[in-house]
Structures are given as structure tokens and as C-alpha cells.
Amino acid sequence: MKIKLLLLFSLLSLAANAQIINIPDANFKDRLVYSAPGNSYAKDLNGNYFAIDANGDGEIQVSEAEQVGGLYIEVTSTVFNNINSLTGIEYFNNLTEFEFIGSNSYLSNTPSGVTTINLSNKPNLKRLILTKNYYLTDLNISGSTGLQYLTCSGNIDFSSMTSIDLTGLSSLKELDISFNQINNIVNLNDCVNLEKLNVAYNKFVSIDINSLHKLGYAVFANNPLLEYLFMKNGVLNYDPASVSSSTFEVVEGLNYVKYVCCDDNELAAFTDAFANFTGSLNNVHLNTYCSFVPGGNYNTITGTVRFDENNNGCDTNDEFFEHMKLKINDGTNTGETFVKNNGKFDFYTQAGSFTVTAEPENPVLFTVTPSIFTTSFPNNNNNIFNQNICVTKNGNANDLEVVIAPETNATPGFDAKYKLMWRNKGNTTLSGNVTLTFDSSKMNFISSTLPYASIAGNHITFNFTNLKPYGNTVTEIVFNINTPSHPTNPVNSGDILNFSAVVNPLVGDIKPEDNSFSYKQAVVNSFDPNDIVCIEGNSIPQSMVGKYLHYIVNFENTGTAPATNIVVEMDVDPNDFDISTLQLQNTSHQVYTRVRDNKVEFIMEYANLGNGGHGNVLMKMVSKNTLTSGDSVNNKANIYFDYNFPIVTNDAVTTIENGGVLQASEAKTDHSITIYPIPTKGEVNINADSKINSVEVYDAQGRIIQKQIGINSQNTKLTIHSNSSGVFLLKMNTEKGILMKKVIKN
Numbered sequence: 005m006k007i008k009l010l011l012l013f014s015l016l017s018l019a020a021n022a023q024i025i026n027i028p029d030a031n032f033k034d035r036l037v038y039s040a041p042g043n044s045y046a047k048d049l050n051g052n053y054f055a056i057d058a059n060g061d062g063e064i065q066v067s068e069a070e071q072v073g074g075l076y077i078e079v080t081s082t083v084f085n086n087i088n089s090l091t092g093i094e095y096f097n098n099l100t101e102f103e104f105i106g107s108n109s110y111l112s113n114t115p116s117g118v119t120t121i122n123l124s125n126k127p128n129l130k131r132l133i134l135t136k137n138y139y140l141t142d143l144n145i146s147g148s149t150g151l152q153y154l155t156c157s158g159n160i161d162f163s164s165m166t167s168i169d170l171t172g173l174s175s176l177k178e179l180d181i182s183f184n185q186i187n188n189i190v191n192l193n194d195c196v197n198l199e200k201l202n203v204a205y206n207k208f209v210s211i212d213i214n215s216l217h218k219l220g221y222a223v224f225a226n227n228p229l230l231e232y233l234f235m236k237n238g239v240l241n242y243d244p245a246s247v248s249s250s251t252f253e254v255v256e257g258l259n260y261v262k263y264v265c266c267d268d269n270e271l272a273a274f275t276d277a278f279a280n281f282t283g284s285l286n287n288v289h290l291n292t293y294c295s296f297v298p299g300g301n302y303n304t305i306t307g308t309v310r311f312d313e314n315n316n317g318c319d320t321n322d323e324f325f326e327h328m329k330l331k332i333n334d335g336t337n338t339g340e341t342f343v344k345n346n347g348k349f350d351f352y353t354q355a356g357s358f359t360v361t362a363e364p365e366n367p368v369l370f371t372v373t374p375s376i377f378t379t380s381f382p383n384n385n386n387n388i389f390n391q392n393i394c395v396t397k398n399g400n401a402n403d404l405e406v407v408i409a410p411e412t413n414a415t416p417g418f419d420a421k422y423k424l425m426w427r428n429k430g431n432t433t434l435s436g437n438v439t440l441t442f443d444s445s446k447m448n449f450i451s452s453t454l455p456y457a458s459i460a461g462n463h464i465t466f467n468f469t470n471l472k473p474y475g476n477t478v479t480e481i482v483f484n485i486n487t488p489s490h491p492t493n494p495v496n497s498g499d500i501l502n503f504s505a506v507v508n509p510l511v512g513d514i515k516p517e518d519n520s521f522s523y524k525q526a527v528v529n530s531f532d533p534n535d536i537v538c539i540e541g542n543s544i545p546q547s548m549v550g551k552y553l554h555y556i557v558n559f560e561n562t563g564t565a566p567a568t569n570i571v572v573e574m575d576v577d578p579n580d581f582d583i584s585t586l587q588l589q590n591t592s593h594q595v596y597t598r599v600r601d602n603k604v605e606f607i608m609e610y611a612n613l614g615n616g617g618h619g620n621v622l623m624k625m626v627s628k629n630t631l632t633s634g635d636s637v638n639n640k641a642n643i644y645f646d647y648n649f650p651i652v653t654n655d656a657v658t659t660i661e662n663g664g665v666l667q668a669s670e671a672k673t674d675h676s677i678t679i680y681p682i683p684t685k686g687e688v689n690i691n692a693d694s695k696i697n698s699v700e701v702y703d704a705q706g707r708i709i710q711k712q713i714g715i716n717s718q719n720t721k722l723t724i725h726s727n728s729s730g731v732f733l734l735k736m737n738t739e740k741g742i743l744m745k746k747v748i749k750n
Contacts, residue, residue: 023065027092035077035087036064047074049098066095074101079117079136087118094122099129106136106158123148130175132156140165149173155180160205170195181206182223192216203227204257213237214265217300226257232647233264236292238300262287263647265294289649293571296596296607298352303381305332305351305360309343309393311473313433318394323472325395327588329363340599342588350596354384362393364474365587366403369431371396397431397473405429405518406438406507407589409539409556409622411480413531416495417487419450423556425590425622426468426507427476429515435469436508440481441728443502445493447483454479476590485527499527504728510683510748517746520704520730533560533618536641538656545707546660550629552585555656557606559643560618567613567645572606572621580637585626592619613645633662674741679734683748687723694739696720702733724749 027033039045040055048054048071056068075096079087090104102123117139123129125147132151134143135158142165143156152175159165160183168181169190176195180202187207192198193215201222203211210232213219220239224230266274271290278288292299310322324347332339332351343349351360357380362372372395379389404426411421426438437457442449444462454477457467468477486495506520513519523539539554557574561567570593576583583602588595593608606621613619627637636659642650676693690696699722701710709732710725724732724747735744 023067024063025066025069025092025095027064029087029089029091031079031087032077032090032092033064036075037062044076046072046076047101049073064092069095070098072096073098075099076101076103078103078105090118090121094124097126097128099123099126101131102129103133104135104137105133106138120144126150135159143168145169145173146171150175152176153178157182157184157202159184166207187229210234214295214299224258228257228259230258231260231262233258233261234294235270236265236267236294236299238267238298238302262289264288264290265292265647266290267299268292289647291644291650293569293607293644294647296569296609298354301384301386303353303355303384303387303389305353305358305379305389305391307349307391307393308347309349309362309395310347312394312396313472315396318392323475325393325474327474327476328395329365329587331361331363333359333361337600340584340586340597342595342597344596345591345594353381355381360391362395364395366401366429366431369398369401369403370473371398395473400432401430402432402434402509402513403428403430403515404434404436404507404509404513405515406505406521407539407554407622408440408503408505408521408523409554409620410523410525410537411556411558411618411620412533413535414447414485414501414525414527415529415531416485416497416527419482419484420447422481422483422503423478423590423620423622424466424481424505425476425478426471427589428471428473430513431473433473434471434509435467436471437465437467438505438507439463439465439729441504442483446495446499446501447485450482450484452479452481478590495527497527497529501525501527504726504730506729508729508750510729510731510750516748517704517731520728522703522707522728522730532654533558533562534643534651534653536639536653536656538637538639538658540658542657543659543661546633546662549627549631549660552587552624552626553581553637553658554589554622554624555639556620556622557641557643557653558618558620559645559651561613561615561645563645563648564615566615566617568610569644569646570608570611570613570619571642571644572608573642573644573650574604574639576602576604576625577638578602579628580631580639581625581627583625587624588621589624590622592621595621631660633660635660674736674738674743676740677736677738677743677745679745679747683750684724685750687721688734688747690720690722690734690736692718692736692738692740694718697737697739699737700735701726702735704731704733 035045037057041053044053046054046056051073056064056072058068118137119139120142122144124144127148127150129148129151131153133155135155137159140159145151146169149172151173154176157180164185166185167188167190168186171191172194174194174196176198178200179198182202182204184206187209198216198219201219204223204225206227208227208230211224212234213222214234214236216237217239219237224233264274271292274290309325309328310318311325312318312322326343326345326347328343330341330349334356341349359376359378361376364370372393377391381387406426409423411423414420424440428434442462449459449464454466456464458465466479471477486493488494488496503523510516510519524541536555536557539556557572586604588597593611596607598605636657638655638657640655641653644650674692678691679688695718696715698713700708701724703709712722729749732747732749733744734747735742
């Protein structure tokens with residue numbers, strides 16, 4: 005019996021000892037043991053101050069630790085000596101609050117203090133305050149998914165903790181990690197319910213809160229290494245009205261910041277703040293282009309647009325109807341976009357009712373179903389409304405268009421690149437050819453990205469087949485420009501290079517004037533690869549006022565790394581152009597176009613343009629018909645490569661001139677004049693009932709290119725000397741009056 009009783013007592017003793025928590029730091033253990041209802045060291049699970057050491061044995065058992073709901077330790081108190089370890093805290097599994105404030109050895113000769121804190125897997129922990137832990141190197145709160153308030157601040161002096169891991173802490177509402185050495189927050193984006201953030205006085209290089217859509221207050225000040233700040237989260241984080249005039253909580257102490265991305269409604273406030281700062285922040289760049297959707301929550305109106313050529317209903321076998329314009333209206337504001345190359349369109353909205361209208365360039369040629377649709381969103385909870393659009397032809401009409409545009413400037417002795425684009429604006433599938441005429445005495449053809457059908461002298465011809473409605477084709481052509489020392493035809497800065505192009509078939513085209521195009525390029529000695537060009541030139545005749553002007557914006561990545569995203573931004577002067585007439589004609593990359601007020605943005609997301617890579621955007625707009633002789637129109641562009649300062653292009657200035665151009669006449673029209681053959685290969689016969697005094701020939705841009713005078717006969721023959729095919733305008737003066745007539749030259 006004695007042996008059995010002795011064995012029983014031994015087992016009970018072992019069990020009791022197994023429940024005792026090993027707390028090696030005597031000062032930490034003393035704080036736990038000395039807790040009592042009369043002090044504020046610990047609370048039980050009901051929120052009442054109590055003694056943790058319930059049995060008074062001077063030890064802390066696991067069962068006793070599990071009764072603790074709140075624990076409050078302030079080492080700076082004179083009652084307790086310094087604490088160097090919190091080992092044992094891991095057994096306090098029911099903690100809801102824990103405060104551990106400061107080491108009292110900051111100024112001692114033998115500095116010491118807590119270096120690691122393990123509060124992992126504490127799902128009940130809601131409030132954690134850790135301050136003045138000057139030697140802290142690691143904080144483990146993984147698995148403590150109920151944490152709502154975390155302060156880990158004031159550890160700046162000797163702490164080597166450079167990172168904090170917030171993985172899975174989706175309940176966190178307030179985070180203060182100011183005054184540390186931290187340069188990285190692991191999975192901050194997991195904290196989707198975060199409302200307040202303070203990361204002041206740290207060593208961050210980049211901070212990204214874009215996905216924190218409830219964050220309404222944030223402090224980033226005095227991060228002297230901070231270069232990139234991403235805060236496009238849909239919530240107002242910066243309100244100058246709530247900050248004193250002498251201190252900006254965001255701006256102060258950010259000595260090297262390069263780029264700030266924010267919401268649209270914060271842009272003006274941030275711009276003012278940085279502009280008023282007297283330090284080096286005058287060079288900070290601010291925009292909203294770190295993402296191309298609204299910050300925070302938003303709704304999406306999306307769909308795919310296809311052309312039903314066989315009139316049996318749109319399906320996945322039908323071609324995309326790219327570059328068609330779509331307008332959105334919420335009753336107050338309007339916006340526009342163009343169908344992307346992949347047939348998709350997107351509008352991003354908040355709550356409200358929205359009407360979307362389809363606007364093809366030639367609306368009478370197409371039936372769009374639906375041409376108008378309306379949708380409403382009761383909230384902005386990331387709702388998606390999908391509406392596909394089907395386009396069918398209305399009758400049969402040919403309408404081709406051709407444009408020749410420079411992709412680089414022309415410099416003597418160097419290669420120059422050009423974009424030759426032809427486009428089907430009609431509703432019939434077409435096959436034909438495009439001929440480019442160039443000055444072969446001043447340049448040599450080098451290459452083209454599409455195979456040419458023939459090349460002879462100064463003509464290059466490309467064939468095309470089955471070009472669908474709204475389809476376009478582009479070939480890049482390279483010429484080498486003659487040097488100034490060329491033995492027979494030297495080229496120098498200021499010389500003019502002449503180009504013209506014509507797309508066939510011309511016969512049956514409802515708008516033959518844009519089947520031909522002329523471009524005159526001035527040679528320069530040097531150039532910026534990022535530029536904008538008005539292809540019609542530095543001057544246009546009065547007759548072109550109220551008609552389309554074509555622009556190409558060229559860009560090149562001159563940096564040392566690939567550019568992921570590119571944005572071409574233009575502010576269009578409403579006194580010069582009607583922005584509602586903007587037509588996107590071609591882009592080098594997939595583009596999402598956004599038109600708001602008088603600003604147009606061509607957004608090329610994931611362009612991944614390598615070092616030295618280039619691209620462009622080709623567009624056209626109608627000038628205001630109120631412009632008169634002597635007026636000028638001006639366009640320039642800002643080109644954004646990722647988060648860098650925008651490259652501001654040159655000003656493309658075009659002046660309306662009076663001399664040497666076709667003008668309207670008040671003279672009587674002579675309807676007796678006849679012209680044949682039309683089309684012609686170059687020679688036409690002109691007959692009239694009275695004597696013909698003169699004949700003038702104008703190109704498609706209204707510029708006079710030829711004049712024949714002193715005819716004094718009722719019959720004459722005229723040879724159009726231009727090497728180009730296309731549409732020309734003849735102005736014939738007789739004794740009875742005048743007649744102006746279009747002539748197509750093949």
C-alpha cells in the first residue's frame with residue numbers, strides 16, 4: 005500500500021509541475037504574480053482587475069494564464085526592474101488586450117530589453133500596444149486574426165526590426181508603427197478593414213495602400229527614404245482643411261519622394277501641398293496613373309462589339325468592330341471611349357443611372373443594336389453590367405481612307421520611318437491597293453513591314469484583300485535620307501520631302517477626297533523621338549477650317565528599363581477643336597481611350613515597351629469652323645512611362661493662311677462647262693460655251709499645285725502634273741463665271 009500511495013503522490017506532483025509555465029525572466033514573472041484587484045496589471049475574462057496567481061503559490065499555471073483577458077505592463081515604473089524576455093506569454097491564449105510599454109534601460113550603461121515578442125495564434129486578441137521597445141527585432145502576430153488595434157511605435161533608437169508581417173489580419177482597423185526602422189509591411193493589403201494608418205518616422209522606400217478602400221486617415225510624414233507613394237484607394241486620405249497650415253502630415257519630411265499616385269479628388273490638394281513645400285519636393289510628380297480604374301469600389305459597364313457581316317446575328321465567329329466611339333452620360337457628366345482592338349469596351353462608374361450611346365463614324369451606313377442602352381446601379385459595390393453590341397450594314401457603301409504619317413523626323417544621312425495606314429470606314433468588305441509616292445531623288449527605300457506588290461521609281465504599291473468594315477492595315481516604311489554631301493541631290497536641314505498616297509478602289513467611294521493624302525516633311529538636323537505632328541503641316545488654307553486635322557503622337561522609351569504602362573494625355577483647346585469629333589485611327593499598342601471634358605487619355609496598359617522601343621497614336625479631329633485667317637491651332641501631349649515625370653512634347657502649331665489656297669468665290673457659276681474623262685489617268689478635256697480664261701488645280705488639302713492662264717478658247721486640254729493619284733479640284737474661270745469640279749486621277 006505504501007508503494008501505491010507514494011506512486012500516486014509522485015504522479016500528482018508531476019501533473020502540478022507540468023501546469024506551471026516556464027517564465028525565465030524574473031521581472032516579467034514578478035509583474036504577473038503581483039497582479040491584484042487593487043492594481044491595474046491584469047484583467048480577467050469579464051474585464052475586472054484581478055490576481056493572476058489565484059492559488060498564491062508564486063507560480064503561474066496554464067489554467068491561471070487562460071483566465072487572463074487583459075495584461076498591462078509598463079517597465080518604466082519604478083516598482084519593477086527591466087524586462088528582457090516575454091517568454092511564457094504564448095500560454096495566455098485568451099488575451100483580448102495586451103500592453104507592453106517600454107524598457108527603462110534606454111540610458112543605462114548596459115542597455116537591454118525585449119528583442120522578440122511572440123503573440124501568434126491569439127484569435128481573441130483585439131488590442132495590442134507595444135511601445136518604447138528600443139531593442140525589438142521581431143514581432144510575431146501570425147494567426148491572431150481577431151486583432152483590431154495594433155500600436156508598435158516608439159522603438160526607433162536601437163530597434164533592428166525592419167519588417168512586420170500582417171498576413172491574414174483582415175480585422176485590423178487601426179495600425180500605428182511610427183518611430184521604427186521598418187521598410188516593409190508584409191501583406192498590408194490583407195488589412196481590408198483598416199481605417200487609420202500611421203507609418204511616420206520609418207525607412208520606407210515605397211508604400212502602397214491602393215487596395216485599402218476603408219482607409220480614411222493616414223500619416224506618412226518623415227520617411228526620408230520614401231520615393232513612391234501609392235494611395236489611390238477611393239477614400240479621401242488627405243484633406244488640407246483638417247491639417248494646420250504649417251505642417252502637412254503627408255508632405256513633411258519626405259525629402260526624396262518622386263511619385264505620388266492618388267484619387268482624382270485628392271490631386272488638386274496634393275499638388276498645392278507639394279507646391280507650397282519649400283524643400284526638394286517641388287520636383288515630385290503626382291497623377292492617378294498607378295492604376296487605370298477608379299480607386300476603391302466602383303461599378304463596370306462592359307461588353308464586346310462585333311460586326312455581323314452575314315446578317316445572321318452576332319456570334320464569336322464575327323469580326324470585332326474596333327475603334328467605334330461610345331459615349332456615356334449620367335445626366336450631368338459625359339465621357340467617351342473607343343472600342344479596343346479586342347472588341348471590348350469599359351466604363352467605370354459609381355452609383356447612379358447611365359446611358360451609353362454608340363456613335364460609328366459613318367452612322368448612316370450601319371445599324372447598331374442596341375444603339376442606346378441604359379443601366380442603373382443602386383450602389384458602388386463592384387457591380388458589373390454586360391451589354392454586347394451587334395453592328396450590321398445599312399445598304400452598301402464603299403468608304404476607304406488613307407493616311408501617311410511620320411514616326412520619326414527626317415535627318416540627313418539617317419533612316420526615317422513612316423506609317424502608311426489605310427482604313428475601311430464603309431460597310432462593305434473591300435480588296436484593292438495602296439500606292440505611296442515619295443521623292444526618290446532625296447531618299448532611298450529601305451524596307452517595309454508588309455510585303456509590297458511592286459516598286460518602280462518613286463512609287464510603292466501594296467495590295468490588300470478582304471478588308472472588313474472598320475478594319476485598318478498599317479505598314480511601317482523606312483527610307484534613308486540623302487546626306488548633305490550627296491553628289492547630285494544633297495539634302496539639308498529645312499529641305500522639304502513630299503509624300504502622297506492613294507487607296508483604291510476610288511470608283512464608287514462615297515467620300516473620295518480621303519482616298520488620297522499628301523504630307524510635306526521638313527528635314528531637321530536633330531530630333532526628339534517623343535513628339536506630336538500635325539500631318540497637314542504648319543499651315544492650312546481657310547478652306548480646310550471645319551475639317552479633320554490628323555495628328556500622330558510618337559513615343560520612345562529612352563530609359564534603361566522596360567516601361568510597363570504608357571499614357572498619352574492631351575488637353576484639347578475647345579476654341580480650336582470640337583473634341584466630340586475625335587476619331588482614333590490607329591495605335592501601336594492595345595489602347596483604352598478615355599475622354600472627359602476636353603482631356604483625352606490614351607492608356608496602353610501592359611505595353612511592356614523595351615529600352616529603345618517606340619510606338620504611336622494616330623488620330624484626327626475637326627477644327628472649329630469659327631477659325632479665320634491668321635488664327636492658329638495648337639496641340640501638345642504629355643507622355644507618361646510608368647511612374648516617371650511626363651515627357652512634354654513640342655507644340656504642334658498650325659496656322660490658317662489666306663494666300664495660295666482655294667477660296668470661296670462670289671462669281672456666277674458657269675454650268676456650261678463640261679470635263680471628261682472622269683476618272684482620268686492625268687489628261688482631261690474641258691469645254692465651255694464661252695472663252696475659258698484660266699484653270700487652277702488644287703490638291704485634296706485645298707492647296708494650289710498648278711495654274712494654266714491665257715487660254716482664250718472654248719476648248720482646252722489639261723494635264724495634271726502631280727505624280728500622285730487621288731482626288732483633285734479644278735477651278736475653271738470663263739467669261740460667264742466659274743465652275744469647281746472634283747476629278748479623280750488613277
